[in-house]
Amino acid sequence: MTTTTPAPPHLAYFERLVQLDRPGAMTLVERFLADRGGDVASLYDEVLVPALIHTGQEWQEDRISVAHEHYISEVTRDLILRHGPRLxxxxxxxxxxxxxxxxxxxxxxxxxxxxxxxxxxxxxxxxxxxxxxxxxxxxxxxxxxxxxxxxxxxxxxxxxxxxxxxxxxxxxxxxxxxxxxxxxxxxxxxxxxxxxxxxxxxxxxxxxxxxxxxxxxxxxxxxx
Ligand code: B12
Missing domain, CATH: 3.40.50.280 (Cobalamin-binding domain)
Incomplete structure (x- = not known):
């Protein structure tokens, strides 16, 4: 039997947004927060920041467009505005x-x-x-x-x-x-x-x- 290791949460988040699956990205974030007892600082550290850094690498290497990078940034901005006040x-x-x-x-x-x-x-x-x-x-x-x-x-x-x-x-x-x-x-x-x-x-x-x-x-x- 083969087992597959799930992608780290920041890459799973990035992949949802590459597919323009905003609801999927939001659900992933909700689940992450539920698993971490609502810890928004961990959401920033383990999902949003590394996902943005990864976005920069993909953009620099021409695997995503500038428009796509803007889209990922804007969804991330919405998530900060939505969840940040919990802190x-x-x-x-x-x-x-x-x-x-x-x-x-x-x-x-x-x-x-x-x-x-x-x-x-x-x-x-x-x-x-x-x-x-x-x-x-x-x-x-x-x-x-x-x-x-x-x-x-x-x-x-x-x-x-x-x-x-x-x-x-x-x-x-x-x-x-x-x-x-x-x-x-x-x-x-x-x-x-x-x-x-x-x-x-x-x-x-x-x-x-x-x-x-x-x-x-x-x-x-x-x-x-
Ligand atoms: C999204 C993005 C953009 C968006 C920004 C959208 C927005 N509303 O913020 C837009 C499209 C506007 C943009 C523009 C440009 N970008 Co840009 N961008 C990025 C990207 C992909 C993510 C940035 C980000 O949010 N990172 C995540 C955040 C959370 O990290 P951070 O800012 O370092 O912050 C962390 C800490 O430093 C700290 N922190 C930050 N601020 C503060 C403040 C305080 C008080 C404290 C205590 C802590 C703190 O907390 C954060 C969490 O750890 C990065 C890639 C990357 N590696 O970051 C490229 C990147 C930064 N951009 C880059 C470039 C080249 C540009 C442009 C010059 C492109 C161009 N030719 O036009 C322009 C410059 C615009 C300008 N005048 O500023 C390069 C910079 C290379 C360099 N010279 O260092 C990068 C690294 C991309 C790459 N090549 O890999 N970009």
Missing amino acids: WARSDAVNGTAVACCAPRERHVLGLMMASDILRAAGLEVHLLGEGAPSESIRDFVAEFRANVLALSVSLPEHLDEAAWLIEQSRAVSPSLLVIAGGRALSMLDDPRTRIGADFVACDLRALHRELPNLLRDRFGSSS
Whole structure:
């Protein structure tokens, strides 16, 4: 008798979406969550993030089109919006504010959306600006709404200089700002924190989840 090993969940998810089987992908995600007791952080770590990385490889090697890659990204965005709120702390536990955005000109926003859910789990209210906001406008927004945290995502190395400039500018108007950053461009550096002047860099969401309460306690004297 031959036995076949089931595909890892991220590849099974990717294959459903290659077939344009959105309902099948959604069912797979529901089953994954049911098996993991509703753990959305595991959904991100074990299904959505590796599926996106695999999508990038398939796209680079011309096995899927740009349009197909956009489709997979959009379904994944919907799933983050649908399931992410399960992670959030209750509104009466909110004890700080974060502004979350991509570095100017950066369009890779899905990692930032997932990181924002982890920030919300730690009791932060997150004002998500997404992609495309200019540096000066982000800096002014941080100051106007007295954000405690700036969460910044940088995927492409050519956006690192502007990310560093944005951090410097934001600190100039909000000296106690805690700056947390992540994204693919930072994961490729030996000392990403120094390169852009962030307080903390996390390129994996588990590390962010683990360290965030300590960071908030050290900076603001309370943890959620
Ligand atoms: C989807 C996608 C797109 C979509 C993005 C859609 C969207 N709404 O986000 C679109 C089509 C817009 C796009 C465009 C481009 N892309 Co693209 N894209 C991807 C793809 C397939 C997935 C990206 C993704 O979501 N990854 C998964 C996320 C979850 O990973 P992540 O961002 O690294 O985030 C993780 C951590 O870093 C961390 N994190 C992220 N942000 C933050 C923030 C904070 C505060 C914290 C704490 C943590 C954190 O959490 C995440 C979980 O671990 C990747 C492949 C890949 N390997 O990632 C290519 C990829 C990143 N793209 C690439 C390229 C080249 C481009 C384009 C230049 C293509 C072109 N010629 O136009 C443009 C550039 C656009 C721009 N100006 O930014 C290359 C980059 C190569 C390089 N130079 O490094 C990649 C690697 C594809 C490849 N070649 O394999 N892309």
